[in-house]
Amino acid sequence: MMRRSSTVSELPPDPVGDAVAGSIADILEGTVVELVYAPADAPPPTVSDSPTTASASGEGPAGWQITCVVHLDGLLAAVVTPDSTRLLEILDALPGAALRTATQFRAETGAAQKALNPSMRRALRDTLVIEVLAHLQEMRGAPAATELIAETIEYLIELSGARVESREVTHGVVIADVFTDKPRLRFDYPADLRAAKRAPLLFDGQRSLLLIDSQGHPRFELQRHRLDRLSPALNFESLPAEFVESGSLVAEATRRVGGVGFFLRADRTIWVFVDGQPLLLRRSARWTAFPLELTAYIASLIGGGKAAGIVVQAAYILSARGHGAILAIVDDAEDSVDDIVSPKDRYDLRNEFDRAAMRPETRLHHLIDVEDLDEQTLARLAGLDGATIVDRDANLLAYGAIVTSSDSQQEGARTAAAKSLSNTADVVLMVSQDGDITVFHEGAAVATLLGRRLER
Numbered sequence: 001m002m003r004r005s006s007t008v009s010e011l012p013p014d015p016v017g018d019a020v021a022g023s024i025a026d027i028l029e030g031t032v033v034e035l036v037y038a039p040a041d042a043p044p045p046t047v048s049d050s051p052t053t054a055s056a057s058g059e060g061p062a063g064w065q066i067t068c069v070v071h072l073d074g075l076l077a078a079v080v081t082p083d084s085t086r087l088l089e090i091l092d093a094l095p096g097a098a099l100r101t102a103t104q105f106r107a108e109t110g111a112a113q114k115a116l117n118p119s120m121r122r123a124l125r126d127t128l129v130i131e132v133l134a135h136l137q138e139m140r141g142a143p144a145a146t147e148l149i150a151e152t153i154e155y156l157i158e159l160s161g162a163r164v165e166s167r168e169v170t171h172g173v174v175i176a177d178v179f180t181d182k183p184r185l186r187f188d189y190p191a192d193l194r195a196a197k198r199a200p201l202l203f204d205g206q207r208s209l210l211l212i213d214s215q216g217h218p219r220f221e222l223q224r225h226r227l228d229r230l231s232p233a234l235n236f237e238s239l240p241a242e243f244v245e246s247g248s249l250v251a252e253a254t255r256r257v258g259g260v261g262f263f264l265r266a267d268r269t270i271w272v273f274v275d276g277q278p279l280l281l282r283r284s285a286r287w288t289a290f291p292l293e294l295t296a297y298i299a300s301l302i303g304g305g306k307a308a309g310i311v312v313q314a315a316y317i318l319s320a321r322g323h324g325a326i327l328a329i330v331d332d333a334e335d336s337v338d339d340i341v342s343p344k345d346r347y348d349l350r351n352e353f354d355r356a357a358m359r360p361e362t363r364l365h366h367l368i369d370v371e372d373l374d375e376q377t378l379a380r381l382a383g384l385d386g387a388t389i390v391d392r393d394a395n396l397l398a399y400g401a402i403v404t405s406s407d408s409q410q411e412g413a414r415t416a417a418a419k420s421l422s423n424t425a426d427v428v429l430m431v432s433q434d435g436d437i438t439v440f441h442e443g444a445a446v447a448t449l450l451g452r453r454l455e456r
Helices: 015-027 074-079 085-109 118-139 146-159 224-229 241-246 248-257 294-302 307-321 347-352 360-365 375-382 413-421
Strands: 002-006 031-039 053-059 064-072 171-175 208-212 218-223 260-264 270-274 277-283 286-289 325-330 387-391 396-401 427-431 437-441 444-449
Touching (some): 002 015, 015 031, 015 064, 015 118, 074 294, 085 118, 085 277, 118 146, 118 270, 118 277, 118 286, 146 171, 146 270, 171 248, 218 224, 224 248, 248 260, 248 270, 294 307, 307 387, 307 437, 325 375, 347 396, 375 387, 375 396, 387 413, 413 437
Parallel strands (some): 002 031, 171 208, 325 387
Antiparallel strands (some): 031 064, 171 260, 208 218, 260 270, 270 277, 277 286, 325 427, 427 437, 437 444
């Protein structure tokens, strides 16, 4: 949501400001963006001091100054805590980044009062993210490598959809200011890599990535199976295979050396990692913040329990792999599952069947190991057709369960099943093959993450 106001009776036209405010709302769903205009020689307006509000003031259209205020609203405001570090960092970075971006684009468009064309809006969204990432670097005491970040994103966009030696291109790079020596061989990233067509294959972000310093000088490759060489003092554990295609190597590198990591996936999405965690995702020329507080939100819907974290992580895995799925959390199996799931799909009832008369599906229940259910196992089971259901303590109740719905003719069968299931389950997460994660509660979609936003 975006609002514009003025401290005087006049409100100046500002298509660049409108575009920046809209981009903020796209990046961080659940925000209210206010643009408050004041004459250039007047004091800026007073903004309320709240942990869920951030603001910045600066130069606006000719003769005006502008204050950009970003409020967390709705779901995000309800679950944010002082420990929501990454969310609050993004919130703090957005207003200033928005003003710097707007200033750049007003200089490009001059006094034009027309709305920006699509190509300029795409460039503006990319510039806003570049400014946010540079600000986060400064917050961590590193140089704000604004131009390098911009060049890196542009290079990844160029690579997206390309093929080299008949292979889909992926690429991983981490910008980290951790080098004290001078590079042995001087060349620049990404300029000098453009001429080397095989470079993306060498540093594919899955088996190997490229570490570069804040001056844009490539230093060395970091191989997946030799991560322990980076930090020998740390106990190295193999990264889960399920995370390979979603950038786990880049994520782990940022956890160990800091900096900001970029991973281009074969599906043309660009993932950005900070401190070992996914932060931003670029898909179809639009940026979205990773659903930072989804686990807390799910926990609030189910009233606690460890299932929230496991189910959310499983949804992330499935989203990264492009696997459709339905994951549900229920409070009471007897009240929530009995009427909507066939007994043959009920893992929790496996011991109540006559062994001699068991169906093959029921026999399989006795072979899988879910005694201590984790996100990798849950994602594997949820990747099967049908719904996967757990209780609040993450005990598996059903997998591959067929959920029928009378609404399946009006909408997709998976959507109809998820919506129907959410009338009895505490919460349902539906993962589409496009990577979207939609949250259903009490028969309605309440949030869509990592993809297109709900029309409200």
